[in-house]
Amino acid sequence: MYDWNDLKAFLAVAETGSTLAAAQALRVSQTTVARRIAALEEATGLNLFERRQAGYALTPVGEAMMASAxxxxxxxxxxxxxxxxKSRDAGGTVSLTTMEIFAVTILPPILRDLRAEHPGIHIHLETTDEPRDLASGAADIAIRSTKQPSGGGLVGRRIADNPWTVYCSRDYADRxxxxxxxxxLAAHPFxxxxxxxxxxxxxWLRRHGLENSVVMQYDSASGLLAGVRSGMGLSVLPAFLADREPSLVRCIPAMSEDTTGLWLLTHERLRHVPRVRLVLDxxxxxxxRLARS
Known part of the structure; x- marks a missing residue:
């Protein structure tokens, strides 16, 4: 059985008249083109070209094969x-999971633009602070803040560093x-x-003797953000979004042990599904772009 690349070499030589010109058109070596022509002739049992000093000329059999090729x-x-x-017009539902704090801050304008550019895509967004198991099909794509993603078969990329460190509101800082x-830090409410x-x-609070400074607790990271925005006190927040919040001020540098990354992940079995690939990209x-801004 012949190889499709052998047939491409046959057509290129037939149309250019030489293995050199065909090699340039196909962006391969002249030796490769000659080898593919020989392989095609052997596979078909046909003599397709006459090898002449001036180049390659189709035999009558080769001429007869051109229409089929x-x-x-x-x-x-x-x-x-x-x-x-199909890839460009990929449509359907893609499930996306991420922490609520990202879902209510950085994601809405991104998903708005996705919808405008690809109206055939329907996003099912799940907001949860617990990592979902992509291997079991709990979601197609995850945006996670973690030092190293855990889970079998995960593929993706680290978008940016995302240290969690202490912030207050500008209003709180003024007062x-x-x-x-x-x-x-010990003189301020957390x-x-x-x-x-x-x-x-x-x-982290316990390690630095600050646990007794906590004056209120929320059950979600987005609650922390709301509390800090209100001027109630200080809290630890992810820098990827908090540094881009004009109403917030970073208080201290992030410590190396507190540095995580912002990861965009899917499972390896989904990476080439057109609608998932489109949303991932x-x-x-x-x-x-946001990380570089």
Whole structure:
């Protein structure tokens, strides 16, 4: 059985008259073209070209095969065009999971633009602080803040560093000043909780003797954001979004042990599904632009 690349070499030589010109058109070596012509002749048992000093000339048999070869190429081109159109026009539902704090801050304008550009895509957005198991089909795509993603078969990319550190509102800073050291933090009220993030957040407070400074607790990270915006006190928030909030001020630098990454993830079995690939690429581009702004 012949190889499709052998047939492409046959057509290129037939149309250009030489293996050198065909090699340039196909962007391969002249030796490769000659080898493919020989392989096609061996596979078909036909003598397709006369090798002349001036180049390659089709034999009568080769001439007779041209129409069939061109039909195969046309069919392959139509297949490629159809596949490309399907990929560009991919539609259907894509499930996306992320923490609520990202879902209510950075994602709405991105998903608005996705809808405008790809109206055939329907996003099902689940907001949860608990990582969903992509391997089991709990979601197609996840945006996670973590040091290293866990779960079998995950593929994706790290969009940016996303350290969690201490913030207050500008209004709070105007009234009470900005604490810049861990000693100064002890004189300010903290907003605790945060659901999934509370365990490491509480451990950080305990490690620095600040646990007794907590005056109120929320059960979600978006609650922490709301509390800080209100001027109630200080809290730990993800820098990827908090640094872009004009109403917030970062109090202290993030410590290396508190640095996580913002990850865009899917499962390996979904990475080439057109609608999932489209959303992944769109989100990656939008989040990367945001990270660089």
């Amino acid at each position: 061109l039909a195969v190429r046309d069919a392959a081109d139509r297949f490629g065009d159809a596949a490309g159109a 009470h000043g900005i604490p810049h050291t861990r000693e100064e 907003i605790g909780g945060g659901g999934y993030v509370w365990e490491p957040y509480q451990a 769109f989100l990656a581009a939008a989040l990367t």
